[in-house]
Amino acid sequence: MPFAADVAALVTPPHAMVAPAQQTAWTTITVRSGDTLWALAIKHRTTVAAIATKNRLARGGAVIHIGQKLLVPAPGAAKPAPGKPATTPTKPTTTPPKKPATAPRVHVVRSGETMSGIAKRYKVSLSTLLATNKLRASNYIFVGQRITIPGPGAVAKPAPKPATAKPAPKPATTKAPTTRAAAVAASKAKLAAMTVPSRTETADLIRSTATRHGVDPKLALAIGWLESGWNQRAVSYTNAVGVMQIMPITGTWASQLAGRKLDLYDVRDNITAGALVLRALQNMAESKDQAIAAYYQGLYSVRTRGLYTDTKAYVANVKAIYGRL
Structure with a gap:
């Protein structure tokens, strides 16, 4: 039976994790007991980075306190710029290196990112990305987590190797059951x-x-x-x-x-x-x-x-x- 932990996280609806539109009206709120920058970003449909930048918060908003005044997007204020998509993927930390079509890449999760957003950025299907990383749609991803990006048209088995090549190592995911046990x-x-x-x-x-x-x-x-x-x-x-x-x-x-x-x-x-x-x-x-x-x-x-x-x-x-x- 699944347990509570499996659930916490992906409490964030996808629209709450995309970068805010450029034309955004901001309003002031007062931090209350129990508030976190993460929860406020979810509530106001923006990102932690956007709030931290707008309010010039030290250390990316690692610490906020009760009674603090913060600027957050006003309800219904965000409007997409004409002729542009409603959501704009954030730029990756580093440009993924060019590799053969079937070679996997690794993406390091940044604040505010979701699996659907990462899939869109690398032009792979969400189901393929989840399967590659042995994740479910309800799983929570966290800052610093390493996500394997399959190459376009990736298949379950690796490409054939020349007869003289060393045997391909077993995928790292085969160790997951042992690691979990x-x-x-x-x-x-x-x-x-x-x-x-x-x-x-x-x-x-x-x-x-x-x-x-x-x-x-x-x-x-x-x-x-x-x-x-x-x-x-x-x-x-x-x-x-x-x-x-x-x-x-x-x-x-x-x-x-x-x-x-x-x-x-x-x-x-x-x-x-x-x-x-x-x-x-x-x-x-x-x-x-x-x-x-x-x-x-x-x-x-x-x-x-x-x-x-x-x-x-x-x-x-x-x-x-x-x-x-």
């Missing part, structure tokens, strides 16, 4: 060596943490129970760990929301990560049910594909547990 084993061993609270103590931590972050404690308890049975030593086959079943990549996003590095193996930080992700999803989702579904499937996937059969069951189970608490 090793990561899962390491997580289980680490948690097995740690002291964790009882279920009753864990439930108390979920209530207090959810309340502190403005999340319905019963909803956090219901999701925590369905994900792990309130067991901090739980580890999924995707290496989602702890009470709230947070994957490392989701932990990175939760740390941005928290404004500090969260240790997912620490029960308090794990529950904090789940509460912050749930709060962010509730702020962006159209309904409570959609937020619950997004914790499991991903908000972008929910919006573009609808609820999968197992997602519908997940939502129903969370609501049933909620009703019994």
Whole structure:
């Protein structure tokens, strides 16, 4: 069963990640508790880089504070320039070197980029790009991540080599299952060596943490129970760990929301990560049910594909547990 971590991220709809149009009206907002530059970029349909540049923020806007005044695009103000596409791909960090048609290239993800935008830039289909990198549409990509770009017309098997050439090395992706299995084993061993609270103590931590972050404690308890049975030593086959079943990549996003590095193996930080992700999803989702579904499937996937059969069951189970608490 997929776990919450798989979902956090691609909470960003594609229109929120494209570069803003040149003709944009800006309005002033005040930073509130829990705001991050990433969340503001999503909300106002622009990029982190655009807000940081417009406001001349130090270190690319790595730190913003409550009460700070920021300029953001006004609602409905952005208009595409006549005769130009509505969205303009950002320039890559470096010009991809020219290689044979079937030779893969590597793109390093920058702030505000999406897989669909990268696919458009390199003129490859999104499905091919996702398959090449063993990703799903709901997966979150992060700044600095290396994305393999297949050559035009790439096929599943490499081109034939001369008889005297050395055998082609196995694709790096064939090591993924072994790498993941090793990561899962390491997580289980680490948690097995740690002291964790009882279920009753864990439930108390979920209530207090959810309340502190403005999340319905019963909803956090219901999701925590369905994900792990309130067991901090739980580890999924995707290496989602702890009470709230947070994957490392989701932990990175939760740390941005928290404004500090969260240790997912620490029960308090794990529950904090789940509460912050749930709060962010509730702020962006159209309904409570959609937020619950997004914790499991991903908000972008929910919006573009609808609820999968197992997602519908997940939502129903969370609501049933909620009703019994």
